[in-house]
Amino acid sequence: MKIALISGTSGLVGMQLLHQLLNRGEYLWIISVGRRKLAIKHGKLIQIEGDLAKIIDWDWEEKIKEQSLGGEYHELISAISGKTAEIHAFSSLGTTIKVAGSKEKFYAIDHDLVLGFAKWAKGLGAEKFLFVSAMGADTGSSIFYNEVKGKTEEDLKTLKFGYLGLFRPSLLLGNRHEFRFGEQVATILMKPLVWLKLAKNIRPIYDYQVAKAMVLTANQSKSEPMEIITSGQMQDLTQ
Template sequence: MVNKAVIVGASGLVGGELLNILLQENYYTEVLALVRKELPVRHKKLVQLVVNFDSLPEHANAINGKALFCCLGSTRSKTPDLSVYRKIDHDYPVQLAEIAKENKVASFHLISAVGANADSSNFYTRLKGETERDIKKVGLHVLHIYQPSLLTGNRMEYRFAERIATVLMKALDPLLLGGLKKYKSIPAAVVARAMYKQSLNSEEGVFVHPSHHIKQLA
């Protein structure tokens, strides 16, 4: 029996951790990574498909299987053009959800962010909220949305602001109690493990996992 997983955004912090899990664990027998350029990863289960994300429908036939993990995301420093930023964080994930529904992919898993709110005055949290809202409208049978706080881990690229934030959060995390728990920093590896485990759960519905709950799922 072929259990196929599709992962998008495998070059990122969470995506990289998740790709390792998918390749190491036995449940998924095939892993398809949609990439802009090939990753320096080789494994008998891994198939890399280099795609132009502006032409996702052209690759729809390959996007099928048990689970689709959408780990796409960018930053303002990396993508200063807000129209391009929106395509990466909103348009591509919504298109992937539509293709997943059409191809009867069993479950869809989206990385969002703490504070996501379509009505927010902040560009980042508003965009994440709009993405969540529009993917919910697609009508997937199984949708998991993960809202991590500041992600920690070893990035391939150096981000000065995030490095400073990580140091600060180490001091602040113990002080974030009660309703503030969701703002505690969280290791990318923990988010990835939670995503993998939830993909083994076939319960139908829309599930939104705030950061402090993600830790319990991992």
């Protein structure tokens, strides 16, 4: 039995990632975790909600059982508890300093919540962890956003998953819920690179391409325990 765990489904890449997971045949169950449930129904989807800052303490079995009318999740719970399932975890958790309200709150989401989800997934038996980072992720960066992404990557490495995929997309294209002036300007200036298929590592990339690349990568055999996937590599994977 192959199971996907996913966090960050309300975001740009997260929504596309959930769509990919639900509509492809690799996973029997998809368990989405978040502060609240999405208005989506699907036979393979189980949504559990709560305070993500306390996810380590969640009684995940009880949360799943609460949604089971006739014990239809018994096999799923048994497979996770008995460590007989193949589990892949996907995280696209992330925000901006503007939306978060401060650097401290941004760090709490983009670092702490990601690490908390990763530790929880590892505890459930996840063998692979796939994370949406950023093109400029670097612990030594003078840009706070990139510094935090770099710190998150480094801390994920310490958890020693069987495979850790760090996806570093460039500027993301897609239908965002909130308006971001800087990104709108950058999109207008850089979108010709997409049309002309130039500079694939820095040109904008569509949200669905990142999501598809993550699912494809998760289902490949990997010889290395950690891999950085660039924006250009994601575009090559999804052509």
